Amino acid sequence: MLPLIAQVALDVPIPRLFDYVAPTLTLADVGRRVCVPFGRKEFVGVVLALSRESAHPREQLKAVTAVLDDAPLLSAEILKLLHFCSDYYHYPLGATVLAALPTALRRTPAPPLRTVDSWQLTALGRTAAATLPQRAHAQRALYASMQDGAAYSATALAAASASYRTTLKHWLKLGWATQLSQPAPLNPSPVSADTAPTLNAEQAEAVSQISAVLGRFQPFLLHGVTGSGKTEVYLHLVQTVLAQGGQVLILVPEINLTPQLTGVFRARFPDIEIATLNSGMADSERLQHWLAAVDGRARIVLGTRLAVFAPLPALALIIIDEEHDSSFYQQDGLRYAARDVAIMRAHQRTCPIVLGSATPALETWHNAQSGRYQRLSLTQRAIDAATLPQIRLVDLRTQKPEDGISPALAAAIQRRLDAGQQSLIFINRRGYAPTLICRACGWAAGCPRCSTRLVVHLRERQLRCHHCGYAERVPHACPDCGNIDISPAGLGTQRLEEGLQKRFPAARVLRIDRDSTRRKDSWPAMQQQIRRGEADILVGTQLLAKGHDFPNLTLVGVIGADSALYSPDFRASERLFAQLMQVSGRAGRAQHPGEVLIQTEFVGHPLYLALQHHDYVGYARTLLNERRAAGFPPFIHQAVLRAEAPQIDAAVTFLNQAKAAAPASAAVTLFDPTPATMTRKANVERALLLIQSPNRRALQQFLGVWIETIYTLRTSKLRWHLDVDPLEI
Known part of the structure; x- marks a missing residue:
């Protein structure tokens, strides 16, 4: 009988599969990786189908050169999801399938996996070792620890017998024991378990309603004000799923939020393997975590948008935190929205999905209003003593700022310094200043590669483009007219940090943006610094706006928000409202009341008035009416x-x-x-x-x-x- 022909997905920009003769493959091998010749190179591909026939003459087909996996890595369920993505986003199927694999699996050889050795008694060993003489104290102590037949690590055996290595070497020769090499645990350092707090009535109702539909497809919108305890709802839901033997997929928008949330889940579930998946991980580390999800060892999988394609054989619940966030959109290659793909995955898997946010995307809110999603509300902060912050507008037409800080904001910062509390000054623009200008001739530093201005990074004496990465030295004089009196225009985080340090010389000012957190582990270290009270004033971008809980932070000052009101993008006001609501939620999350000061020239703008009343519902209604009248999504x-x-x-x-x-x-x-x-x-x-x-x-x-x-x-x-x-x- 003639060998089967494999239809192989390759990472090429061609919208079709490629046929190869596959002498060793069977129908059970769909989803396995193979090496195949393609042109003058050899590619890693994935088998998507096997058949006896091909549209091409069999003698013209090349053969699969190697089969790379012991078993299929991509299940039928994931392949179905990838077919949907290819069809819906009209992207080549081969490139779609390969994009779902960790980078390490798209090439050969894959990096070696970290393993740990363990030992267990054989059936012969369990019988023979029971007859050891009484004087063989070391052997009998080791047997007592291993007699159940389970596999034990070197650490566990060393605690039972100091001479365990000598004993095991002898037992291995006798056939009493066998040595195993297993994947290293994902969370090797032990932590003590946190006690679950008592849920309030709204949280308990949300957990009850979602738990009641496990095993069925049902999208939920968990709409909770900032600080309302959405994470605690997630933790209780995960506990329920784990008790039933299932896996949970949790998506977060930012890489920087992954370690923080992982820490929260590890503290609650110290004995559960937790896989984390994000693009900031080393290839070998990401592969280790991905494989743990595939074989079911990792019961909790927590990651950014790329984790939506991770195969989970026992998936029972999907949670998307901050579901409104634009980071869930992939902007190159396969351009997909992870939130929408996750909803389709939940539908195919017949499991519930929870979309959590204080400021849901208008599309999500519209689906909840129309009944497609079930809305659950958390209207109060989870800590009894915590209240929503008071939001005040500072009129820049009457309050002239100095170095970006108005007198009202400066006075509010000073009050926090006097009280030993922390302040956050939010400006969504990194660098020293948005551009460099010549006031004599009007020249402005532009990027030679983009239609945009170069941003001043004064400490590095550089002008940088934040879109393409181009950089050049700051010139000594205007390149057009030679004027040496060129100066930065506008404010960035670096300039604001400098101005605050000058105005409050005794304060400890900490800048948090993509530049200051570039080094690995720098942001977690900064978070610990903030929680230990080693920073008085935080200056930051949107990195600080999401998901962080700093109990001693009671003041948020917002600078430069008005610029978004000029944007031609119809989504700009929705994004600005969400961003300001999120950053406002950082204030007053514990027993101290919070205050938010927004510097603006438009104190009567409906967006700011809705913010003052924490009225997402009313503002969403206004925006949806505008979208309906203008013919914008979600109505088109x-x-x-x-x-x-x-x-x-x-x-x-x-x-x-x-x-x-x-x-x-x-x-x-x-x-x-x-x-x-x-x-x-x-x-x-x-x-x-x-x-x-x-x-x-x-x-x-x-x-x-x-x-x-x-x-x-x-x-x-x-x-x-x-x-x-x-x-x-």
């Missing part, structure tokens, strides 16, 4: 075809050709191509074509036909991609 479904080329004309020409080749559809509207908001980025010029429809199914059918035509268009010196449900236009 969108896709964007983007093109990049050395010159903008080539990108626009390609998009016009694509538009002309589009199939006719009365339910779909195509707009004219237009340059992107940031037209030039990293030496390429970018344009886009917006497609939208009131009907998601009609849009998907249109895109499925259209993209086949787009692949046939000539695209030399040009790159393009399709972005479905885009986060930004």
Whole structure:
């Protein structure tokens, strides 16, 4: 009988699978990795199907050169999810499948895994060792520890007998014991278990309702004010799932939140293996954790968006913390929304999914309002003595700031210093200043590779582009007119830190942004520094806005928020409200009352007025009414075809050709191509074509036909991609 033909997924930008003769494979090998020749190279691929037939003559097919796994790594469930992602986001199936694997598994050889040795008695050993003479004290002590037949580590055996190595060596020769090599534990250092606090009525109701539907698909929106104890709800739910033998997948938006939340879960479940998955891990470490999830050893899997594709054989619950966060959107390669993919995964798995946020995405809120998701509310802070902070607006038309700090904010900081409490000054702009300007001729430092300004990093004497990474030295004079009186314009975290240190010389000022936390473990060290009371004033970006609990922090000052009100992006006000609500929630989370001061020139703006009343519900209603009237998501479904080329004309020409080749559809509207908001980025010029429809199914059918035509268009010196449900236009 002729050998089977394997259809193999490869990480190439071609929307099809590739056929290879597979003499040693059977139908049970779908999901296994293989090595195959491709052109002049050898690629790692994944077997997606096996059959007797091929569309190509069998004699022209090459053979699989190696089978890499003892068993399939990707289950049928995950492959079904990846097929959905490929179809929905219109991205090549091969590249979609390989993107779900850790980097280490996309190449050969994979890095070696950390292992630990252990020993156990054989059946012969359990019988023979029981007859040891009374005087063989060391052997009898070791036998007493191992007689149950379980595997024991060197540490455990050393506690039973100091001479265990000599005894084991002898027993191994006799066949009384066997040596095993097992994967190293993910959480090797023991911790003491935390006691679970008593839930309040709202938390208990949320846990009860979600626990009641384990084993069924049901999306929940857990809408809780900041500090309302959403994490405690998660912990109780995880405890219920673990008791039933299941696994839990928990997604968080930021890498920096992963260690903090992992610590919380380890303290509550010290005996449970917890896998963490994020792009900041070393390849070998990430592989170790991923494999622990695949074989079911890791009962809790906690990670960023890429963890949504981790195979979990006993998955029983998915939790997405801060579900509104834009970090859940992948912006290159397979462009997907991890929240939406997780909902589809929960649907396929028939398990509940919990979306937690104090400021849900409008799409999520709309689904809860329409009944597609069940809404559970936490309206009070979890600590009885903690109350929501008082939010005040500082009118910059009457309060003139000095170094960015208004007199009202300076006085509030001083009161906290006098009381031994901490303050957080929030400005979502790192660096020293947004740009460098010449006041004589109007020159401003621009990036030669992007349509944007260079940011001043004064301590490093550099101008940097935060979009492409370009950097140059700060010039001594204006390159246009020679004027030496060039100066930074605007505020960044570094300049604010300098100004605060000058105004409050006795205060300990700590800056927290992507620059100051670049080194590994620097941010966890800073968190400990804050909790020990070794910082008085924190200056930070959005790194500080999410999920952190600093009990002695009672003041939040917000600087530069008005700039978002000028944005042409229709989602800008939604993001600003969420960001300010999140950062405001850092204040007054314990027994001391919190205060938030927002410096603004628009004290009557509806966004700020809603913030003052902590009125997410009212502001969401206003935004949804505006979106409905304007025809924006969630009342319309969108896709964007983007093109990049050395010159903008080539990108626009390609998009016009694509538009002309589009199939006719009365339910779909195509707009004219237009340059992107940031037209030039990293030496390429970018344009886009917006497609939208009131009907998601009609849009998907249109895109499925259209993209086949787009692949046939000539695209030399040009790159393009399709972005479905885009986060930004």
